[in-house]
Amino acid sequence: MTRRRSCILTYHSLDDSGSVISTPPAVFREQMEWLATEGVPVVPLDRIRDTPGAIAITFDDGFRNFFHEALPVLVEHRFPATVFIVGEFCGGCNDWPSQPSEHHIPKLELMSWQEVEQSAKAGAGIGCHTATHPFLSSLSPVALDNELHRSQSQIEQRIGRAVDTFAYPYGDAPPHVRKAAGRYFRLAVSTTLDFLKPGSDALNLPRLDAYYLRSRLWFRGLYTGYGTAYMSLRRGLRGVRQMV
Numbered sequence: 001m002t003r004r005r006s007c008i009l010t011y012h013s014l015d016d017s018g019s020v021i022s023t024p025p026a027v028f029r030e031q032m033e034w035l036a037t038e039g040v041p042v043v044p045l046d047r048i049r050d051t052p053g054a055i056a057i058t059f060d061d062g063f064r065n066f067f068h069e070a071l072p073v074l075v076e077h078r079f080p081a082t083v084f085i086v087g088e089f090c091g092g093c094n095d096w097p098s099q100p101s102e103h104h105i106p107k108l109e110l111m112s113w114q115e116v117e118q119s120a121k122a123g124a125g126i127g128c129h130t131a132t133h134p135f136l137s138s139l140s141p142v143a144l145d146n147e148l149h150r151s152q153s154q155i156e157q158r159i160g161r162a163v164d165t166f167a168y169p170y171g172d173a174p175p176h177v178r179k180a181a182g183r184y185f186r187l188a189v190s191t192t193l194d195f196l197k198p199g200s201d202a203l204n205l206p207r208l209d210a211y212y213l214r215s216r217l218w219f220r221g222l223y224t225g226y227g228t229a230y231m232s233l234r235r236g237l238r239g240v241r242q243m244v
């Protein structure tokens with residue numbers, strides 16, 4: 001057993017479609033039960049960098065199934081989690097213009113503002129995932145700033161509290177995008193597949209995508225040398241497979 005490292009888990013949708021953004025609800029429940037049984041510290045995102053051996057849980061896009069499938073399980077275990085919301089698409093579907101057609105991403109409903117508000121009241125952290133889910137590096141400086149600022153204000157007005165965490169759509173975070181995010185947010189997460197390291201950039205925190213951890217063995221291997229070897233392998237494969 002090597003020294004336990006901290007990591008941030010990324011989930012998107014909890015459904016049984018088998019798509020690259022989907023984790024079956026039963027698998028999610030089992031994973032959370034395992035974390036609880038093992039006594040793995042599950043901490044809010046803003047504490048992950050200073051809690052060795054801890055896990056932070058994040059959900060991208062704000063799917064409605066977060067509210068129905070994930071939230072009750074999180075509440076039951078008293079696990080904190082952060083869900084990243086796409087401001088302009090709340091109450092709609094994940095059919096933003098940048099959605100790639102070649103990855104067979106299912107069209108799924110997103111939480112309404114009322115569900116976002118109820119999630120916040122139930123203890124979920126609410127983070128920002130832009131207004132329209134664009135590739136941020138493709139935007140002009142003005143449009144980039146607008147995507148960040150507009151969505152942050154919109155979410156803050158709805159939930160009545162500060163929103164200081166951000167997730168880059170598609171992990172698209174070159175230096176100028178990170179700098180812009182830093183004007184509005186304290187922490188930002190990427191799709192770089194890795195454990196946290198001492199000195200990880202607060203505006204470019206790596207995460208481990210639940211897609212790669214669906215099997216019981218690999219999820220439990222998060223804290224073993226076996227798991228580390230597996231994640232290295234997946235990083236190698238990552239180059240040939242673009243995630244969402």
Ligand SMILES: [Zn+2]
Nearest residue numbers: 060061169170
């Ligand atoms: Zn997204």
